Amino acid sequence: MEGTMMLSRVADHLYWMSRQMERAENLARLVRVSEEMLLDDETLGRGSAQEYWTPVLTATAMEASFRTLYPRPVQGAAARYLTLDQRNPDSIVSCICQARENARSVRDKISDEMWSELNALYMLVTSREGADLLERSPQSFYDKVITSSMLFDGITEATLTRDEGWNFLQLGRLLERADMTSRFLDIRSQAPAEADAAVEPLQWGAILRACSAHACYRRQFGGEITIERVVDLLLFSNEFPRSVRHCLRRADEILHDISGTPTGRYSNACEKITGALLAKLSFAGPPEVMARGLHAYIDDLQKQLNTAGQTIFETYVLLPGEVSRHFPRGSRPDTFSDWQREQQQQQQQQ
Template sequence: MLSRVADHLYWMSRYIERAENIARLMQVSVELLLDGGGSSARKGGDYWSPVLAATAMEGAFRLLYPDPQPGDSSYFLTLDERNPDSIRSCIREARENARTARDQISDEMWSELNQLYLLIDSDRGAALLEATPQAFFEKIIQSSLLFGGITSATLSRTEGWHFLQLGKFLERADKTSRFLDIKAQSVDPSDTDLEALEWGTILRACSAQASYRRVNGTEFSAERVLDLLLLSTEFPRSVRFCVRMADEMLHNITGTLTGRYSNRCEKLAGALLARLNFAAASDVLDRGLHDYIDDLQVALNETAQAIFETYVLIPQDTTQNIIHPATFDPLGYHYQSQQQQQ
């Protein structure tokens, strides 16, 4: 597969997954707002700041809105075209990547993504968000899930599939860990009601409530939530599950046996997976949830960078005589600018 096309497929699915996760977090946050809960709201702060923090967009928001008014932050997260990580921008980027790699995806995949783009990019999208925000977020989530289903039902399990899954699972691992980080940063053990509400919110954002209850009943504890969202081998949004899938996809690309590595990204992904395989929730809490998640994110970013260097940026020594700097740079620039949006 062309290196550039692999890059487009990877980013297409990363951006869809990103849009879905922002929608998930906003959906549960709106519900929380209606319940009158949420620690930040109680403290009188901006209601959306945990969402901004969880998506690493706080800085960009302050820059665009030095004096934020009510409604600014939700607009910034959803439809603001100036925010490269707003839901709208993510859908647009996903669609742009799909358009460029259209010969590699099925017509049904393209059609679903394009329809979502046409909706979000139109007045109808804005009207839906205005009238029923929950329906807007649901549409994004549903469409992303549908896209995943269509992909699974129509795409051959060749390299394109592997890169697509790789993007999806790395993004999901990143977002689930960030959701947990919201909790890490707002823990107030004195308020047990709030504690339950917030763990419940994060589980809901990950569609994990039912899975949690089936195992643990209705009582919330940090350890049990981490067992599910960070360390579960079965739950498809847990960080460990996602890293295992990413590792598997990398091995599928090269044909290397699991547990071994043939390049740097396989080494990094394998090491991260091993770390998660042998971690216990109590260790994580001993280390400190926030610090643990920080390390996790560094490892995820390094893996993503290594994937780019291995598959998209063909090593300089094989090509230095033949790649014209002027034609080579834009690719790097493209990648760089996408990286900054994480």
């Protein structure tokens, strides 16, 4: 055990580093495919561009903050808000900045190559060149973000020791991927009810492309796109690596690897949650989803995923068993003002 233990804070940073990279990648996938669709949509002369973005903003829980900052949004405002707006804490650039901040805090725990890739992406998206690229060729910009994140994943796979750090890093990536895939599925539910039924297959096709799932879909189901089949692939597939079930199964295995408990049993609250969630997905399919309603089903799923993330934090970072008697109930040791900590960190020098 001696060799595998790590600082709880380090585990937390690794978890969030990969989680935020994955979030940036998925947002880039989402915006890229949405922009593509928008081009089609506008040539067809349907709807306004702003209405078009509403489901995307709602599914990613950014609609309210967007409306506050842009009461009367202009052309392109939504895509910009999702991409380069640093005032949006969940924009692509904010996610990359946070991922890098986490990486900087564990610089001694990740490989130089991982750092270089993440830092290069950070330098691009925060630079003038990055903004120019987005202006000139949005598709290249989003491609760059997606490729860089996948490269980061590959470098991690090829350079990082398989210890506890690796496990926490994988957990972050998998839980975020599961969450984002479920959000992609939710976009259609956010569209206005009177949305044209004729474009529906087009939109499901776009969602499949956003998840790199179109080839897999075609192989499995052929050409015709139906909602049940998309749900079957993106929620319940055991083989497709971006499906919610696949991500959860791997996350569950990793949690068991961390605690040393055989899968199928549980030794702590996080294993209990992922195990239950996995069982639910293993013994259900599109009919159950349609019966409950797609949006409601996904809403439940996201709540459980949130609980899983929170529980991992409590189990491995907060260590409630050992620490609770030193921190009064309700006051987490990290509820200090981040700003104040930042100021004090800067004051130390000689």
